[in-house]
Amino acid sequence: MDTTVTAEVDFDVIVAGAGIAGSVTAYRLALHGHSVLLVERGPSPGSKNLSGGVFYCRVMEEAMPGFLLSAPIERRITRNCLSFLSESSFVNLDYADDRLAQSVTAVSVLRAKLDEWLAAQCEEAGVVLMPGVRVDALVTEDGRVTGIRAGGDELRAHVVVAADGVNSLLCRQAGVRGPEPLKHLAVGVKSVIGLPRRVIEERFNLTGDSGAAYAIVGDCTKDLGGGGFLYTNRESLSVGVVLRLDDLARSGESSAELHDRFLTHPVMEAFLRDGELLEYGCHLVAEGGLAMAHDLTRPGLVVVGDAAGLTLNTGFTVRGMDLAAGSALAAAGVVDAALKRGDYSQEALDAYPRELDKIFVGKDMRTFRRAPLFLENPRMYGDYGRLLSDIMYGVYNLDTTPRRHLAAGAGDALKNSPLALLPTIRDALAGVRAL
Amino acid sequence: MSKNPWGTVAERLDRNRYETDTEQPHILVDQEEAARAGAGPLLARICPAGVYSEQTDGGVGVLYAACLECGTCLAAAPPGVLSWSYPRGGMGVIFREG
Numbered sequence: 116m117d118t119t120v121t122a123e124v125d126f127d128v129i130v131a132g133a134g135i136a137g138s139v140t141a142y143r144l145a146l147h148g149h150s151v152l153l154v155e156r157g158p159s160p161g162s163k164n165l166s167g168g169v170f171y172c173r174v175m176e177e178a179m180p181g182f183l184l185s186a187p188i189e190r191r192i193t194r195n196c197l198s199f200l201s202e203s204s205f206v207n208l209d210y211a212d213d214r215l216a217q218s219v220t221a222v223s224v225l226r227a228k229l230d231e232w233l234a235a236q237c238e239e240a241g242v243v244l245m246p247g248v249r250v251d252a253l254v255t256e257d258g259r260v261t262g263i264r265a266g267g268d269e270l271r272a273h274v275v276v277a278a279d280g281v282n283s284l285l286c287r288q289a290g291v292r293g294p295e296p297l298k299h300l301a302v303g304v305k306s307v308i309g310l311p312r313r314v315i316e317e318r319f320n321l322t323g324d325s326g327a328a329y330a331i332v333g334d335c336t337k338d339l340g341g342g343g344f345l346y347t348n349r350e351s352l353s354v355g356v357v358l359r360l361d362d363l364a365r366s367g368e369s370s371a372e373l374h375d376r377f378l379t380h381p382v383m384e385a386f387l388r389d390g391e392l393l394e395y396g397c398h399l400v401a402e403g404g405l406a407m408a409h410d411l412t413r414p415g416l417v418v419v420g421d422a423a424g425l426t427l428n429t430g431f432t433v434r435g436m437d438l439a440a441g442s443a444l445a446a447a448g449v450v451d452a453a454l455k456r457g458d459y460s461q462e463a464l465d466a467y468p469r470e471l472d473k474i475f476v477g478k479d480m481r482t483f484r485r486a487p488l489f490l491e492n493p494r495m496y497g498d499y500g501r502l503l504s505d506i507m508y509g510v511y512n513l514d515t516t517p518r519r520h521l522a523a524g525a526g527d528a529l530k531n532s533p534l535a536l537l538p539t540i541r542d543a544l545a546g547v548r549a550l
Numbered sequence: 551m552s553k554n555p556w557g558t559v560a561e562r563l564d565r566n567r568y569e570t571d572t573e574q575p576h577i578l579v580d581q582e583e584a585a586r587a588g589a590g591p592l593l594a595r596i597c598p599a600g601v602y603s604e605q606t607d608g609g610v611g612v613l614y615a616a617c618l619e620c621g622t623c624l625a626a627a628p629p630g631v632l633s634w635s636y637p638r639g640g641m642g643v644i645f646r647e648g
């Protein structure tokens with residue numbers, strides 16, 4: 116097969132979608148001196164994008180040196196809480212560490228602002244940005260992706276990068292990736308609640324630009340797979356629920372009502388009180404883990420970020436933005452090499468998944484490959500939270516009955532819960548292995 | 551239902567910004583398929599924006615202008631019920647926070 120393409124192209128590379136994955140890919144390729152078109156369907160980059168908001172941003176120092184100094188970040192996350200919510204209780208594993216302020220591995224972000232800034236960096240590096248344009252389809256010739264179709268026009272490139280997010284209609288229409296099973300997807304329903312800076316700092320025990328992130332499981336989803344989140348921004352809170360679609364579809368619950376139920380839980384109400392609603396939104400989350408990260412290349416095509424299924428939900432953290440940036444770095448390196456050699460074949464571009472396996476993206480996807488299955492366990496979302504709250508109740512409810520050791524109290528709580536000891540131990544072991 | 555201090559979904563969406571495509575709706579429901587599959591209640595329940603409603607005549611109402619473009623309905627609807635695409639370039643919801 117002829118693998119070198121000599122046909123006229125409009126750009127060396129066309130990137131579809133200006134989220135984190137698309138912008139980082141475009142930026143890196145422009146730095147390498149290639150002509151790059153970045154097409155975004157939103158009127159401005161970021162206007163379609165939504166995440167919970169904690170960006171594990173260390174990778175950006177490599178992708179865009181100086182990121183921390185100039186990007187519109189909200190707060191540096193120095194307090195991480197893993198919380199179990201029940202109807203009446205809130206049990207927290209609260210981890211605050213000054214070292215996190217020094218090393219800055221996580222920041223809170225709001226995507227409308229961040230993505231607009233990323234795309235501006237791209238333009239400065241020479242990328243041609245085309246906002247307000249929806250890519251309607253990938254153009255293929257003889258099984259090779261040769262360009263895009265948008266608004267009746269066709270544009271050609273040596274390589275097309277699909278960075279069009281979790282639904283990736285482009286890959287779906289082109290038959291590159293099929294629809295994912297429902298259990299690989301979750302819907303995030305989110306509100307951004309405005310509050311004065313001082314109030315946020317008082318309620319979350321913060322100073323300066325430090326920030327807090329709560330990952331919450333239990334009563335927030337009425338036992339559905341998923342959880343709640345509460346993140347601090349400079350002058351607002353990002354708060355919402357993530358609901359696994361297989362459970363949601365089966366359950367009879369309403370996504371909007373579960374969101375409202377979480378926000379009006381007395382514990383949440385105390386954080387959000389007197390705030391002003393700035394925005395209500397929703398977005399899908401890729402939850403399939405390694406099982407969803409397949410079909411990343413075709414001749415003339417690479418798939419990056421959420422479009423490639425690269426998100427990790429470990430229960431403690433939802434990570435997609437860092438994997439989007441990491442996959443973009445890897446893809447840009449491989450596409451750069453392909454452009455230099457003039458070889459855009461499947462074999463040439465298959466260096467990209469191999470590259471992913473060498474860096475944190477592939478390694479972490481592999482390490483946490485058991486997490487999705489573990490998090491499918493319904494006991495994670497109901498009974499364990501209640502068990503934990505009963506144990507803590509036993510410790511602190513000093514009602515003048517004689518106290519017993521923690522282990523005995525825990526044994527009682529377990530006896531009174533619908534949980535059986537063996538499956539509980541099995542779950543604990545599975546959790547240790549999966550997470 | 552828990553009372554959200556920030557109002558109903560519709561009231562909350564009123565604060566969002568939209569550029570509605572009045573010429574081409576981006577969601578179409580095949581009413582016959584929807585009725586056959588009993589998809590109305592599912593769609594009404596799972597959509598966070600309240601786009602879908604069960605009509606008294608048994609049909610499914612579609613307020614596509616309120617759509618937040620998440621793709622939940624597309625993923626969960628029985629095959630053949632929805633034809634769903636992103637709105638045309640520049641149209642649809644415009645998040646200011648994200």
Ligand SMILES: Cc1cc2nc3c(=O)[nH]c(=O)nc-3n(C[C@H](O)[C@H](O)[C@H](O)COP(=O)(O)OP(=O)(O)OC[C@H]3O[C@@H](n4cnc5c(N)ncnc54)[C@H](O)[C@@H]3O)c2cc1C
Pocket residue numbers: 131132133134135136137154155156157160161163164165166167168169170171248249250251278279280281284285302303304305356357397398399400419420421422425426433434435436437439636
């Ligand atoms: C509720 C929620 C909470 C989350 N929390 C976190 C978190 O705390 N930390 C974290 O790291 N990750 C989190 N994630 C995941 C994270 O948001 C994603 O992994 C990340 O946004 C993926 O980036 P991306 O660039 O691949 O895709 P996206 O950000 O979705 O970008 C895709 C882009 O392509 C554009 N596009 C799509 N189709 C077309 C088309 N046909 N033509 C032109 N443009 C198109 C879109 O408008 C968009 O700009 C969360 C996600 C959700 C939904």
Ligand code: SF4
Pocket residue numbers: 397577596597598599600601602616617618619620621622623624
């Ligand atoms: S895409 Fe999301 S917001 Fe739009 S109609 Fe479907 S479920 Fe509702």
